[in-house]
Amino acid sequence: MAKVKSAFVCTECGAEYRKWQGQCSSCQEWNTLTEVRLASARPGASAPAQGRSGYAGDLSRDVVDLSNVDLSEVPRLSSTFAEFDRVLGGGLVPGSAVLLGGNPGAGKSTLLLQTACKLAQQRRILYVTGEESLSQVAMRAHRLQLPTTGLKMLAETSVETILAVAEREKPEILVIDSIQTMHLEDISSAPGGVAQVRESSAALTRFAKQSNTVLLLVGHVTKDGTLAGPKVLEHMIDASLLLEGGADSRFRTLRGQKNRFGAVNELGVFAMLEQGMKEVKNPSAIFLSRQEEQAPGSLVMVVWEGTRPILVEVQALVDESALGNPRRVAVGVDQNRLAMLLAVLNRHGGLFTGDQDVFLNVVGGVKVLETSADLAVLLAVVSSLQNRALPKELVVFGEVGLSGEIRPVPSGQERISEAAKHGFLRAIVPRANAPKQAPKGMEVIPVDKLSDALEAL
Known part of the structure; x- marks a missing residue:
């Protein structure tokens, strides 16, 4: 033995x-x-030749000169969702493995079921569910009023059985919901364990590469929002997407964390309705649902997500602290960067907040990852500190340096044009981003230093 x-x-x-x-x-x-x-190898069994990536048979053994590699663009399959295609980099690539993660109830299964039902009308799709029964999936599709003809369903958790069925059905798209419920017979650990997730993903990805099938995997996330399972799982796949959204909000944001076929900073916005996930064509409209009466500490900024500008509102609340160590709370912005900006405001703006509690929130649950929000954050803090409301038609963007200078940001012309389309009449921007001719009816105020921006208010 x-x-x-x-x-x-x-x-x-x-x-x-x-x-x-x-x-x-x-x-x-x-x-x-x-x-x-x-799993111990049986006597006489020979392991298949594997490349460095761990796949057997998916790597070419012929040495090819780089100049002779075919540069023809890989054909893509549309997911029927423009926002989904945007995050993917243009659509689904045959032979690719895509991992979709998110919190429970975010809408991962709903989004993939809508995609599969619509694509099944003209393509071969196999939907494998390991968490729900076939009747549960059918009830959801009926509730969402989706076309159910043509979609092949399978309720199975054994990877060997799934691969055997996939060999027979030869689908163009294979959906696995979810990878944490899959298991291999040769691995003795429980489903969801490190070995099971790793080996199951490797087997499914190997099949996708060899058969030129699009593989869509649903993954769970941990309590801190990262994908559950071994980190090697993220190295095996071609694209890793994260569907975010709080339980108290009907809007969902789809953000790419890794993409071998497109940019990773793209953002897709969806709304969870009774009919399922519906894409939001104009995200700036939902993030700018402001009140009629402008309140102190509220300001609109223009952030750049992937290939498009988005207008979002940032709110600041500055209040006297009853604690020896004032609080710095930031939602949607890096908290360490907020502390740094407050130090710049004290040194180069002459406004002291060391004895004040500072709370910052980006409306709509958007996470701002770029530095173009620096100037808007500081001016919102100043507005709340002075208890004076800023003009409602004002929009601001720009990066703030440690010496108090206002640095330019990428795509400044497009940001100003987007603000003008939404009816904003004034813009405080870095001088290097100021256009030669401002949009009609809009006043652009270029600034070089933080003191200039404070004087412009």
Whole structure:
């Protein structure tokens, strides 16, 4: 009888060790090593030749000069959602593996079911569910009033069975909901474990590469919002997308975290309605639902997401602190950057907030990842500190340096044009982003330093 071998695998980075230890030497995390039983090879069995990526047979063995590589664009399949295609980089690429993650109830299964039902009218699609029964999926499709003819369904968690059915059906798109419920018979650990998720993903991805099938995987997330499972899972796939949205909001944002076929900074906006997920054509309209009476601390800024500008509202609240250490709370903006901007405001703007609590919020649940929001954040803080409302038709963007200078940001002309389309009449922008001719009916105020922006108010 073959001896059962085991290894200890880190759940954060996927590093393997022969014995247990408290800290992972690769990612420096503590108590992340779990024991995994390894499948012992049968006598006489030969392992398939594998490349560095771990796939068998998907890599070419012929050496080709780089100048002779075919540069023809890979054909893409539309997902029937323009916002989904935007985040994917133009559509689904045959032979690619896409992982869609998100919190429970975010709408992952709903989005993929709508996509599969619409595409099934002209393409071969196999939808595999491991978390729900076929009747539950059918009831959801009926409730969403989706076309159900042509969509092949399978309720299965065994990867071997799924691959056998896929070999017979030969689908163009294979949907797995979800990867944490899949298991291989040769792996003795429970579904959802490090070994099961890793090996199941490798087997499914290998099939997708060899058969030129689009593989769509649904993944769970941990309590801190990262994808559950070993980190090696994110290296196997071609695109990793995260569907975000709070339980108290009907809007969902789809953001790319990794994409080998497109940009990773694209943002897609959806609305969760009774008929399912509906794409939002103009995201700026939903993020600018402002009140008639302007309140102090409220200001509109223009952020750049992927290939388009989006207007969002930032709100600041500055209040006297009853604590020895004033609070700095930021939602939607990096909290460390807020502390840095407040220090710049004190040094180069002459406004002291060291004894004040500062609360900052980006309306709509948008996470601002770029530095163009610096100037808008500071002016919103100044508005709340002075208890004076800013003009409702004012829009601001620009990066603030540590020496108080206002630095230019990319795509400044497009940001100003987008603000003019939404009826804004004034804009405070970096001088390097000021256009030679402002849009008709709009006043553009260029500034070089933070003191200039404060004087412009």
